[in-house]
Amino acid sequence: MTSKLLLQLHNLACGYQGQMIVQELNLHLNAGDIGCLLGPSGCGKTTTLRAIAGFEPVSHGEIRLAGEVISRAGFTLAPEARRIGMVFQDYALFPHLTVAENVAFGIRKHPERERITGELLDLVKLGHLGKRYPHELSGGQQQRVALARALAPEPRLLLLDEPFSNLDVELRRSLSREVRDILKARGTSAILVTHDQEEAFAVSDQVGVFRDGRLEQWDTPYNLYHEPLTPFVASFVGQGYFIRGQLQDPESVRTELGDIHGNRAYSWPSGSAVDVLLRPDDLVYAPDSDLQVRITGKTFLGASTLYRLQLPTGTQLEAIFPSHIDHLPGETVGIQVSADHLVLFPAQGSIAANATLPNAGVRRYSSAS
Template sequence: MPVSAPTVLPPVTDPSTAWLVVDDIALRYGKRTILEHLSFALPQGGIACLLGPSGCGKTTALRAIAGFEPISDGAIRLAGQVLSAPGQITPPEKRRIGMVFQDYALFPHLTVAQNVGFGLRGRAGADQRVAEMLDTVGLAHAAQRFPHELSGGQQQRVALARALAPQPSILLLDEPFSNLDVALRERLAGEVRDILKATNTTAVLVTHDQHEAFAMADVIGVMADGHLQQWDTAYGLYHQPANRRVANFVGQGAFVPAVVVDEHHLRLDVGQSTGDQTVFATDDVMTHAPGTRVDVLMRPDDVVHDDASPVKARVLHKAFKGAEFLYTLALSDGTEVLSAIPSHHDHAIGEAIGIRLDLSHVVAFAHVAE
């Protein structure tokens, strides 16, 4: 099944035009606040992901959208209808919401076709709809098999077909790929994305895995401590993180101290043996005043292997990634950076290698003393 390229949807500037609106909601258990000031909007056919570590509130947000949790403030609207508000909650079974769970929740005594048709019992045309959905997820050949006869990836596609069969207004996916191995996880995320796009299904995924989020979502909300840190495309999160928490959680990188020279230049210690500091020019406009100490985010692709460079770094660690090594390098002053280097450059631990910095795009935050 082909994997489509990510579709970058424009932000929803007018929530009244959005299909799903989560409007400044909070969720509290007594004095404990789980979610606070959570807001986002999603157009019809859009795929969103709430991304964050365990305990950040992403699953609670999904459960609130599903109607399993009452909210303390704000409102949740779907297709213009208020589903949740303080003291008001539409029951889950009346929301026309589909759910795909982490453990698939398939009925072991029912065939694949019977599982997919479970929510269609008594409806006219149910058999035809089941056949359509099995064809959509590429499992028409497995209609009469039982779940235990399928692979994990196939079981997940059955769960998806079952959730889509009643034509829900929105589909919610709760860590749907966590039981699968890493390679299958990313491939299946791409396949599920294609299916959702083909059926014009609006969906919200929650996961702690950024690779799943990148493979599947149009827009991603990074969460921490019950707050939405940034709502953006994968590209925006990686290259323009809103704060340190997003920068640390999305992708890999290291912070290197620097001083702003002017709006287009900054000076940082690149660890040369002479101790000289080098000024780097950038097309980006510095938002910090000249003389301000900042920490510059350096991604592994910003630190380029270059044997001819006078700047040397010592290899501290390396991780083989197949096409590349991810090296942890120490500059002469002890500053550590990461570098992604093609794997035919197999350097030994302790070896000094030449590097240069490609700071075509600068992300800098106010300096934090160690």
Template sequence: MEPPLLALDDVHSGYNHHTIVHQISFHINPGDICSLLGPSGCGKTTTLRAIAGFESVSQGSIKLADTLLSSPKKSIPPEQRKIGMVFQDYALFPHLTVAKNIAFGLPKQASKAATIETLLKLVNLTGYEERYPHELSGGQQQRVALARALAPAPKLLLMDEPFSNLDVDLRRRLSEEVREILKSQGISAILVTHDQEEAFSFSDKVGVMKDGKLLQWDTPYNLYHEPRSHFVANFIGQGHFIRGNAISPESVATELGELTGNRSYNWVVGTPIEVLLRPDDVIEAPDSPIKAEVVQKVFKGAMTHYHLRLPTGSIVESLIPSHHNYEVGEQIGIKVEADHLVAFSSPTDGNKPSVPL
């Protein structure tokens, strides 16, 4: 079995004797593209900076392949780690041309011109060698920053919210292009972002962080469908929790009827339960006795995204084909169709996840 490219083991890190991240452990394999995702201040950038060598490690270790990069007793300088970095503000030298910006990190060698030519072609900027950063668009500047980071052939690329200064459409297109470039070159990368759509579309694995801790490191699919904590379930995707009570290891009685999953949980009958319902779990059912009031609607072409208020005041969301057009204030018949339940013990019961047996 191939060893991981990068491994963090019980990492504690921060600055000015103040620990920001605690007990961070994960690994990435060669060729993996990953993201650290979470709200502002959760510690994702501190984790990235610790990997890069800009922050010290007070406990645990960081290894790149077989090389120990950081521990309480050892720290390899950032420039010796064979790790590339792409920053939010691009960090290009304004007085240097595109070619010279890319060449900045290269050793003095005869093949430098050939390397620059190859990288320009890779990032689709052939012919821009003699332009200066101020003569480029934001997306072009970010491509130059990527080419410069790739120039020394790093083993790992770190990206700190590199697309956040771009408009939405360009951001999406560029993130797709960068992923294709990295995959084509077999380069592993870690992206820091607070945008879950970006993290999901960009990454093979995503780590969700909160208050300096890594809550779950998993595939985008598993984070959405198999969240391990109430926070991850609520943070990832869209949806709302409704309350109920366990009536069997597989079922919960709720105001939307008895909801049954495809597995057994470790809850006791009668336990207060919260069930997460995504918009795709709540479907239109005109003949259903359960009605909900339209409180908000967003037209999305083939589908309309409805926010619906249940008789108890609880809110759920639903995606309904747009040829059925309901107005705000109108009642809709609904039912739940969920392959499995994303359910947790209610906060009054310790807010502990209900684990499938």
């Protein structure tokens, strides 16, 4: 069955106070899917969300919801006429209303408001707390109330603006999974804004990575990690970093770590200088390997440990080993490359035939680069 297109942003440009924040934005969301706008602070993701909600006008392009134009240059359908729900970062609950009254606020005139309110409170696991007030609830419980309130009018689309940012790490993880389950159970389409990629991947079907007001890639979490389209996406997602390489043939590249073979072909000339994407899980612990590196630092992560490594040439690397492997900074360990997905980009933005292999060390692509 083909999914039905729900939300479409076409050549969108918007901003505020005369400053253009978002430019040439194109994305779509199918009915029942959960999308995410991901990126560093100031990249335009919240401005985009506010434009979808109708809080900000658009300067160019258009926004369509279920085939209807809801925003274009010179026209903005009122937020209350869009049938779009909103969950805010600070929950925005009414302190003088009970939990049940908060949930029912948007459906006060609905003949079945009590049934709907009860079902939603049960859905968010707060059926026993309907008579309490917001100040009597924990942060996670308040967020569930805000979600239930937004779902009560049965919006065509739900927008969530950094909904878990005020919660501790463990509660964020558990609640993000719960929110996904709740939205999927109701078939509710949603757009989430966050700067936390773990949160984005846990909740979303499609993720858009923003950089300086432009959408770098709109794709599944799997493809963003394994098939990044730009160096910024490759570096921003999954702790990616780059080492310099020299293309040997369409499916292999020579690096300081040896020849790396992958599962895709590149059409650039043999000998081209390239940047090779590596992630910490591409380097595996191999005590008997001839490739020896010095440990310069480590971060214990519980089930695993992130090691910062240095090659004899000075090139810096990062690797994740199981946490039962315990070495100290200054020690030397053996590693080997296990990178099935060979992702390459032109070195310094250009491909040059017969290029030499410089020692450029680790490079990351920040939002300012």
